[in-house]
Amino acid sequence: MLSSWQKEDRIRYVEVRLQDPEIRECEDPKTPSRVDHQIWLLRERGNSWKDIADRHYPKHMKLSARKSAAVRARGRVERYYTNAVLTPDSREALECLLSGVKIVFVHN
Secondary structure (H helix, E strand, C coil), X not given: CHHHCCHHHHHHHHHHHHCCCCCCCCCCCCCCCHHHHHHHHHHHCCCCHHHHHHHHCCCCCCHHHHXXXXXXXXXXXXXXXXXXXXXXXXXXXXXXXXXXXXXXXXXX
């Protein structure tokens, strides 16, 4: 789903998703957490893997392990939204949500 959108739209969508209180730490390893979404946003905005790893993972871990964890976190977000199937109701809600986001950005 996200891969076919323009970069700005992908970023806005994930920013809006981060405001959703239902995104939290989840026990399902396939479902991206709030931190996974934050990592995805940082990478989309051009931050290096080292900067992301330093920000989100403890320093006692090797740098290569921190980078690897960050890459996996970003991958969870990509896979989650790529495999997401929108029902007619969710598609309509998504279009409404995104149209509202676009209007806010257009009128600023």
